[in-house]
Amino acid sequence: MKKINVLFFILITIISTSVSAQTKVGDVTLPDNVKFNGEDLVINGAGTREKFIFDIYVGALYLKKKSSSASTIAKTDETMAIKLHIVSGMMSRSKMANALRDGFKKSTNGKTEKLNSRIEKFIGFIKEEIEVDQIYDIVYEKGKGSVIYKDGKERGHVEGLDFKEALFNIWLGTKPADKDLKIKMLGN
Numbered sequence: 001m002k003k004i005n006v007l008f009f010i011l012i013t014i015i016s017t018s019v020s021a022q023t024k025v026g027d028v029t030l031p032d033n034v035k036f037n038g039e040d041l042v043i044n045g046a047g048t049r050e051k052f053i054f055d056i057y058v059g060a061l062y063l064k065k066k067s068s069s070a071s072t073i074a075k076t077d078e079t080m081a082i083k084l085h086i087v088s089g090m091m092s093r094s095k096m097a098n099a100l101r102d103g104f105k106k107s108t109n110g111k112t113e114k115l116n117s118r119i120e121k122f123i124g125f126i127k128e129e130i131e132v133d134q135i136y137d138i139v140y141e142k143g144k145g146s147v148i149y150k151d152g153k154e155r156g157h158v159e160g161l162d163f164k165e166a167l168f169n170i171w172l173g174t175k176p177a178d179k180d181l182k183i184k185m186l187g188n
Contacts, residue, residue: 028058028085037141039064039079046083047184049177051090058085059171059178061185068186070172074165081139082171082185091130097123103170103177115166118158122148122167125155140164 023030025046032043044067046060062081067073073080104112104119112119125148126136137149145159146167169176176182 025058030060034062036081036139037079045185045187047181049181056088056091059181074168074172077161079142081137084136086132086134089132093126093129104166106175107166107169107173118163122158
């Protein structure tokens with residue numbers, strides 16, 4: 001009987017450990033840890049991007065170590081990622097492109113002149129139509145730049161820490177795409 005209790009305890013420990021390695025937001029399950037550029041990142045926080053009353057995507061911020069300082073995160077020159085899991089058919093390629101352009105304008109207070117060609121290059125990596133359950137990883141890889149992955153496959157990258165700061169401030173800046181999502185990404 002003691003052997004059964006010990007085995008039961010070990011099984012429960014294994015199950016609870018594997019379950020705790022994920023974060024659930026709505027119907028989306030996100031990994032608590034990801035690896036980019038050979039570096040392990042941990043989920044900092046996650047939430048849902050809403051437009052009007054509709055859920056558009058689940059977004060998560062991954063860092064080397066947890067932080068609640070949006071400005072420090074955006075300025076830091078180290079590998080980090082934002083994961084976007086599409087949950088609505090209302091998101092299209094053109095809507096994503098327009099949202100990114102608008103986000104860059106807001107994150108730079110309209111001062112996009114030095115970034116415009118890189119913004120268009122980055123948006124150009126989103127070539128196919130966006131569909132429900134696709135996952136976009138927007139990753140700043142130290143030494144390389146801002147990389148976009150679609151369903152785990154690299155689509156391209158743009159160099160520059162200034163670009164990365166403006167890009168991450170779309171979600172973390174003073175005029176974020178979604179204030180509630182920003183708060184949740186910062187672990188609050």
